Amino acid sequence: MSKIHVNATVNGDAVEFLCEPDEVLLDVLRDRLNLTGAKEGCGTGDCGACSVTLNGRLVASCLVLGAEVEGSAIETVEGIGTADALHPLQRHLLDHAALQCGICTPGIIVAAKALLAENPDPSEEEVRFWLAGNLCRCTGYDKIIRAVLSAAAEMRGDSA
Amino acid sequence: MKQDFKVLGTRPIRPDGLDKVTGKAMFGADKSVTGMLHARVLRSPHAHAEIVSIDTSKAEALAGVKAVITGDDFEDVDNRWTRYTMQNCMAQGRALYDGHAVAAVAAVSKKVAAEALALIEVTYKPLPHVTDVDEAMAPDAPVLHEGVKGRNLGDDVSGNTVGYYSFGHGDPETGFAEADEVIERTFKTAAVHQGYIEPQACLADLGADGRGELWCCTQGHYEVRRICAEILHMDASQLRVTASEIGGGFGGKTTVFIEPVALKLSQKAGRPVKLVMSREEVFRATGPTMSASMDVKIGMAKDGRITGAHARLRYQGGAFPYQMVMLGAMSAFAAYDLEHVQAEGWDVMTNRPKMISYRAPGAPMAVYAVESVVDELCQKLGLDPLDVRIMNAAREGSKSSYGPTFKAIGLVEALEAAKAHPHYSAPLAPNTGRGVSCGFWFNFGGQVSVSMAINADGTVNLIEGNPDIGGSRASISMMAAEALGIEFDRVRTIVGDTASVGFSDVTDGSRVTFAVGIATINAAKAAIKEMCKRAAMIWEIDEESVEWIDGAAHAVGHNAGTLPPMTLAEIAATSGKTGGPIAGHHEGAPDKAGVSFGVHLVDVEVDPETGFTAIKRYTAFQDVGKAIHPAYVEGQIQGGAVQGIGWALNEEYIYGEDGRLQNPGFLDYRIPVASDLPMIEPVIIEVPNPGHPYGVRGCGETAIVPPLAAVSNGVARAIGARLYALPMSPPKILKAL
Amino acid sequence: MARVVIFGSLRAFTGGEGEMEIEAATTRELLKKLAARHPALAETIEAGVSLAIDGEVFKEAWFTPIGPEAEVVVMPLMVGG
Numbered sequence: 018m019s020k021i022h023v024n025a026t027v028n029g030d031a032v033e034f035l036c037e038p039d040e041v042l043l044d045v046l047r048d049r050l051n052l053t054g055a056k057e058g059c060g061t062g063d064c065g066a067c068s069v070t071l072n073g074r075l076v077a078s079c080l081v082l083g084a085e086v087e088g089s090a091i092e093t094v095e096g097i098g099t100a101d102a103l104h105p106l107q108r109h110l111l112d113h114a115a116l117q118c119g120i121c122t123p124g125i126i127v128a129a130k131a132l133l134a135e136n137p138d139p140s141e142e143e144v145r146f147w148l149a150g151n152l153c154r155c156t157g158y159d160k161i162i163r164a165v166l167s168a169a170a171e172m173r174g175d176s177a
Numbered sequence: 178m179k180q181d182f183k184v185l186g187t188r189p190i191r192p193d194g195l196d197k198v199t200g201k202a203m204f205g206a207d208k209s210v211t212g213m214l215h216a217r218v219l220r221s222p223h224a225h226a227e228i229v230s231i232d233t234s235k236a237e238a239l240a241g242v243k244a245v246i247t248g249d250d251f252e253d254v255d256n257r258w259t260r261y262t263m264q265n266c267m268a269q270g271r272a273l274y275d276g277h278a279v280a281a282v283a284a285v286s287k288k289v290a291a292e293a294l295a296l297i298e299v300t301y302k303p304l305p306h307v308t309d310v311d312e313a314m315a316p317d318a319p320v321l322h323e324g325v326k327g328r329n330l331g332d333d334v335s336g337n338t339v340g341y342y343s344f345g346h347g348d349p350e351t352g353f354a355e356a357d358e359v360i361e362r363t364f365k366t367a368a369v370h371q372g373y374i375e376p377q378a379c380l381a382d383l384g385a386d387g388r389g390e391l392w393c394c395t396q397g398h399y400e401v402r403r404i405c406a407e408i409l410h411m412d413a414s415q416l417r418v419t420a421s422e423i424g425g426g427f428g429g430k431t432t433v434f435i436e437p438v439a440l441k442l443s444q445k446a447g448r449p450v451k452l453v454m455s456r457e458e459v460f461r462a463t464g465p466t467m468s469a470s471m472d473v474k475i476g477m478a479k480d481g482r483i484t485g486a487h488a489r490l491r492y493q494g495g496a497f498p499y500q501m502v503m504l505g506a507m508s509a510f511a512a513y514d515l516e517h518v519q520a521e522g523w524d525v526m527t528n529r530p531k532m533i534s535y536r537a538p539g540a541p542m543a544v545y546a547v548e549s550v551v552d553e554l555c556q557k558l559g560l561d562p563l564d565v566r567i568m569n570a571a572r573e574g575s576k577s578s579y580g581p582t583f584k585a586i587g588l589v590e591a592l593e594a595a596k597a598h599p600h601y602s603a604p605l606a607p608n609t610g611r612g613v614s615c616g617f618w619f620n621f622g623g624q625v626s627v628s629m630a631i632n633a634d635g636t637v638n639l640i641e642g643n644p645d646i647g648g649s650r651a652s653i654s655m656m657a658a659e660a661l662g663i664e665f666d667r668v669r670t671i672v673g674d675t676a677s678v679g680f681s682d683v684t685d686g687s688r689v690t691f692a693v694g695i696a697t698i699n700a701a702k703a704a705i706k707e708m709c710k711r712a713a714m715i716w717e718i719d720e721e722s723v724e725w726i727d728g729a730a731h732a733v734g735h736n737a738g739t740l741p742p743m744t745l746a747e748i749a750a751t752s753g754k755t756g757g758p759i760a761g762h763h764e765g766a767p768d769k770a771g772v773s774f775g776v777h778l779v780d781v782e783v784d785p786e787t788g789f790t791a792i793k794r795y796t797a798f799q800d801v802g803k804a805i806h807p808a809y810v811e812g813q814i815q816g817g818a819v820q821g822i823g824w825a826l827n828e829e830y831i832y833g834e835d836g837r838l839q840n841p842g843f844l845d846y847r848i849p850v851a852s853d854l855p856m857i858e859p860v861i862i863e864v865p866n867p868g869h870p871y872g873v874r875g876c877g878e879t880a881i882v883p884p885l886a887a888v889s890n891g892v893a894r895a896i897g898a899r900l901y902a903l904p905m906s907p908p909k910i911l912k913a914l
Numbered sequence: 915m916a917r918v919v920i921f922g923s924l925r926a927f928t929g930g931e932g933e934m935e936i937e938a939a940t941t942r943e944l945l946k947k948l949a950a951r952h953p954a955l956a957e958t959i960e961a962g963v964s965l966a967i968d969g970e971v972f973k974e975a976w977f978t979p980i981g982p983e984a985e986v987v988v989m990p991l992m993v994g995g
């Protein structure tokens with residue numbers, strides 16, 4: 018079977034790649050585009066470590082085919098902030114010591130950013146349910162939830 | 178002991194944090210090199226089978242396949258423990274559990290490797306299997322390996338029983354005779370997996386010149402080097418192992434599952450080989466913890482005094498000999514000061530994946546059984562569960578149930594903090610029960626090497642040999658800064674590869690902050706001594722007249738006050754002219770790691786219609802000696818507590834009659850998710866460890882111990898009926914109702 | 915002389931003897947004398963034991979000093995997670 022030619026944008030940059038018809042977006046990002054920020058924790062849509070957004074919609078990139086993203090805009094953790102211009106979510110996760118091993122962190126950042134785009138003022142419960150698809154084995158979630166809530170407050174301009 | 182800390186106890190941002198929030202950090206599966214092949218492993222679908230033959234010819238003939246290996250490619254090794262590890266990585270002659278590796282392929286792409294696997298023809302002859310611990314111990318059970326039965330065991334148990342341990346003092350029967358109430362119960366707990374989110378992954382390159390490079394996610398790259406060098410019959414010096422960032426371990430990454438396979442494939446193909454496990458492989462073929470079957474009998478006087486206690490623990494640890502029940506038997510009654518106590522344990526093999534440590538290995542299940550019986554006695558005698566624990570608590574000077582006499586410990590402090598906490602007196606909602614449990618872990622020291630360089634610009638580099646699994650680079654930098662008397666951000670700590678710093682034991686037993694910390698302090702002392710010497714030379718005074726205070730050399734004695742202090746940066750700046758680079762290093766094997774106790778309080782709500790449980794409030798008290806970085810200590814306590822909650826309520830290895838694992842995925846093996854939980858409030862207690870200059874005990878493991886019984890005791894009080902098995906899934910709770 | 919306590923199941927290798935006095939300046943000397951006195955224990959000592967000296971646990975340190983009045987508890991080797 019021959020490969021499929023795809024055009025898309027990743028973090029605002031135009032990309033062009035060839036992929037197998039059955040190759041998932043996660044593998045395309047990691048193996049073909051050298052963007053290893055999205056992680057594979059399960060490959061079956063259960064852990065959220067591979068979270069990216071596709072045209073603004075939060076997806077598990079292990080469940081999306083590379084061939085499907087023709088013409089789409091993809092955002093990964095690498096596009097969210099840089100070392101000298103961190104996104105508030107990234108900064109608050111650091112300030113709250115909300116990462117231990119950090120393998121879940123890229124997925125959490127991508128997912129939480131998608132949440133705040135939809136709901137800038139979520140309750141604790143809303144954050145917990147939104148992030149229920151992002152497994153973290155190290156932290157017990159406590160500090161992650163607090164970090165997301167305080168990042169949201171900062172982004173709203175609350176003086177919290 | 179030092180008390181007035183400048184850096185310790187603050188909460189600086191970890192040095193690896195930036196890379197981790199921007200996606201730059203390199204984990205096991207994130208590294209690739211040119212010319213790299215992709216590997217896949219073929220695994221047994223049988224619980225126990227003779228491997229009659231393996232035909233790899235079709236796979237080898239497939240275009241793009243560069244190497245195929247089976248158990249025959251591995252030569253025997255002398256050390257029997259290494260042999261078990263090798264045969265766990267690749268079966269030889271027999272497949273011993275569902276998921277046991279039988280062959281592996283390296284090919285130009287993942288796709289070709291997967292196609293090649295399907296072309297390997299294995300002929301199996303199924304053999305009788307056993308996956309339950311009590312069945313495996315019965316004298317007529319199918320035996321996994323002959324000749325490994327424990328030396329001190331008789332004919333009443335099968336050859337799968339590889340070890341027997343007993344601890345205690347006094348005579349429990351005498352104690353039971355003094356009791357007003359005696360309760361004896363049998364408990365079962367399921368095997369659970371560490372559940373790290375990063376599957377095992379490695380990149381191996383073993384050239385024809387015999388030199389090897391290995392990149393992998395591990396808790397101990399020196400241990401990986403030792404095992405792999407033995408299995409590959411190479412000199413340790415020729416194999417350089419680099420630890421990647423590690424995406425969780427919790428004990429599960431203290432041994433190897435794929436590294437020898439990747440190295441062998443690389444050797445055969447003459448190319449670098451990347452091998453990454455799928456989640457299904459992680460569940461089927463890496464080590465979960467033991468499952469257990471346990472009897473606990475405790476006698477109590479009317480006033481709450483425990484008069485006698487006896488536990489019998491039977492653990493199954495999978496397909497190879499292992500030693501672990503001992504730690505359960507030692508932990509079972511550690512929280513109590515008892516006159517008559519005995520804990521016995523049996524380690525048993527079954528047709529399941531070889532167990533490996535999981536946070537406080539062996540302790541959670543034993544403590545669950547003990548703390549459940551203590552709770553039941555409190556209910557029966559109408560006593561307050563915290564008062565009873567305070568009355569019986571082990572304290573400084575108590576002869577522990579496992580032998581040594583305790584030095585300063587913080588159990589009573591933790592219990593009293595729990596009693597005084599508003600959580601304990603808060604009113605309870607309907608259908609909600611409040612559970613209490615103690616927990617305990619030893620903490621270990623072990624071998625360690627640290628190398629510290631003072632740079633000419635006044636900054637400091639530190640190399641340690643323990644992978645950073647929970648922010649240890651930050652804690653180590655903090656201790657270096659504290660010892661040197663400089664600012665935290667002047668120090669950069671990295672984890673060196675096996676060729677760049679001396680040997681260090683695996684990151685286990687909560688030992689890193691303790692042991693690496695001691696080595697760091699000693700390395701700093703060596704550097705300080707040299708800096709004082711340089712200052713003395715510049716000042717033209719005796720070395721003895723120079724003291725290091727707050728990051729600078731000070732003239733003391735009769736020169737005191739005559740010379741302005743010389744800072745670390747000033748001494749470093751001229752080091753090229755005063756005798757060359759300044760450094761300090763330390764190699765050692767510190768012991769005296771202090772034990773750590775915890776007490777957890779939980780409110781559990783049970784829906785009487787569905788049996789569904791909800792954790793409504795959770796508070797965890799723990800003595801950590803000294804919290805170097807309080808936020809990381811809190812994180813360890815919270816993470817451990819939630820893993821324990823998962824163990825209590827959801828997590829379980831489920832085996833069918835056919836001996837096959839039925840739930841090898843996160844969908845059916847359900848670890849706690851954010852919406853399952855409330856905030857977990859950590860309460861740090863600091864009773865300094867007399868064996869550490871800063872009082873550190875180690876804090877990573879204790880927190881997984883109390884939740885099992887705390888949650889179970891909460892459920893018992895919520896529904897008025899007690900469960901004696903974990904996990905307490907809704908159907909099981911409904912049945913108990 | 916140090917008081918040596920053989921703990922728990924290790925007593926199976928000392929014919930049930932649980933306590934003894936041994937004159938030794940270091941752990942290595944103590945373990946050598948112990949193995950000589952109880953040959954059945956030698957294999958276990960060779961494989962590794964943990965020692966609690968006056969309540970502090972040591973893994974495998976040969977040259978740890980032992981005071982004349984010390985209590986030394988001999989236990990199976992402990993490994994962690």
Ligand code: FES
Nearest residue numbers: 058060062065079
């Ligand atoms: S890797 Fe995609 S959800 Fe787990």
Ligand code: FES
Nearest residue numbers: 117121153154155
């Ligand atoms: S920080 Fe390790 S999985 Fe979340």
